[in-house]
Amino acid sequence: DAEITQSPRHKITETGRQVTLACHQTWNHNNMFWYRQDLGHGLRLIHYSYGVQDTNKGEVSDGYSVSRSNTEDLPLTLESAASSQTSVYFCASSDHGETQYFGPGTRLLVL
Amino acid sequence: AQSVTQLDSQVPVFEEAPVELRCNYSSSVSVYLFWYVQYPNQGLQLLLKYLSGSTLVKGINGFEAEFNKSQTSFHLRKPSVHISDTAEYFCAVFGGTSYGKLTFGQGTILTVHP
Numbered sequence: 001d002a003e004i005t006q007s008p009r010h011k012i013t014e015t016g017r018q019v020t021l022a023c024h025q026t027w028n029h030n031n032m033f034w035y036r037q038d039l040g041h042g043l044r045l046i047h048y049s050y051g052v053q054d055t056n057k058g059e060v061s062d063g064y065s066v067s068r069s070n071t072e073d074l075p076l077t078l079e080s081a082a083s084s085q086t087s088v089y090f091c092a093s094s095d096h097g098e099t100q101y102f103g104p105g106t107r108l109l110v111l
Numbered sequence: 112a113q114s115v116t117q118l119d120s121q122v123p124v125f126e127e128a129p130v131e132l133r134c135n136y137s138s139s140v141s142v143y144l145f146w147y148v149q150y151p152n153q154g155l156q157l158l159l160k161y162l163s164g165s166t167l168v169k170g171i172n173g174f175e176a177e178f179n180k181s182q183t184s185f186h187l188r189k190p191s192v193h194i195s196d197t198a199e200y201f202c203a204v205f206g207g208t209s210y211g212k213l214t215f216g217q218g219t220i221l222t223v224h225p
Contacts, residue, residue, distance in 0.1 A: 033212070040120075042201055042215040043155075058212070090154060098143050098162070098205045100213060102154040 002027040006091050006103040014111055019078040021106050023091030029101075031094045032074040034058075034066065036087040037105075043090065049074055081110045113138035113204050117216035125224050126194055132187040132219045134202030143205040144185040145213070146176055150198045158200070161185065172196070197223045 004025040013019050023032065030051045035043040035058075045058030047066040055066050063085060065077045078085055088107050092100040118133040136144065143162050147155040159170025166178040176187045185202060202216040 035215075040217055042115075042117075042217045043213075044215075045212060048212065092155075099145075099157060099160065102147075102156070104154045 004091060004093055004101055004103040006089075006106050008106060009104065010107045012109045012111065013081050015081060015083060017081050019081050019108070021076045021078075021089055021091075021108070023074050023076065023103060024072055025091075025093040025101075025103075026072065027093055027095070027101065028071060029093035029095050030071070031100075032068070033092045033094075033100065034064070034074065034076045035090045035092065036060065036085075037090060038087050046076065046089075047074075078108075083110050086110045113142060113214050115202050115204050115214055115216035117200075117202050117219045119219050120217065121220045121222070123222045123224060124192055127191050129190050130188065130192050130196075130221065132200050132202075132221065134185045134187065134216055136183050136185065136202070136204050138183075138204060141206070144176075144178060145203040145205065146170065146174070146185075146187050147201045147203060148172075148198050149201065149218075155201065158187070192221070192223045194223050194225060196221060 007022045033048040034046040037043050044060045049055050049068040090105050091103040094100045114137050116135045124130045145160045146158040148158045149155050159168050161168045161178045169175045174189050199218045199220050201218050203213045
C-alpha cells in the first residue's frame with residue numbers, strides 16, 4: 001500500500017544545531033507540504049513543493065529550508081535550531097487534486 | 112487570503128450524546144472545505160470533504176457536515192458519539208487565493224466521557 005513516512009518520529013537537539021527531518025511518500029504525488037502544529041495555532045504551512053526542483057515558502061518559513069530532488073522525498077532542514085522551533089512537524093502529499101495525505105509526524109524538542 | 116475559525120477550542124460531551132463542532136471560514140472566492148481528525152499521537156486523517164453538489168456531506172465513523180454558503184459555515188455533527196471519538200478535529204479550507212494549499216483552523220478537542 002502507498003504511504004507517507006516521516007523520520008525520525010522523535011528528536012531532541014540543542015540550540016544552534018542543524019537538523020533535518022525526512023519525509024518520504026510512495027503515492028507518486030507531485031505536491032508535498034510541511035506543516036508545524038502548535039497548541040492554539042492548528043497547523044501552519046512551512047514550505048511546499050509542486051514538483052521536482054520546485055519549492056515555495058509558506059506562512060512560517062523563517063529558519064527552515066527544503067529541497068526537492070525527486071518525487072518521493074521532501075526533507076525539511078532547520079538551519080540553526082531555536083527553542084521556538086520545538087513543535088510537532090507533519091509532512092503531507094497530494095496529487096493534482098485537493099486531498100492531502102498526512103504522515104505520522106515528528107516531535108522535535110530543541111533544548 | 113482565506114481564514115478558518117473553529118469556534119470552540121474544547122468540547123466535552125457524554126457518550127451517546129449528539130455533538131456539533133463549529134467552523135466558519137472567510138473567502139472572497141469559492142473554496143473546498145474539509146474536516147480532519149487527529150487521534151492522540153497520530154497524524155491527520157481525512158474525515159470528510161465538500162467540493163460541490165449536495166451541501167450535506169457524509170464522512171467516516173458516522174460524522175456529517177453541512178456547507179452553508181450564506182453563513183460561510185461548515186459545521187461537523189454526529190448524532191451519537193462514542194468514547195473512541197475522543198480526538199482533535201480540524202476544519203480546513205482549500206483553494207481560493209491560496210491555490211493548492213490548505214488553511215487550517217485552530218482545532219477543537221472533543222472529549223467523550225462515559
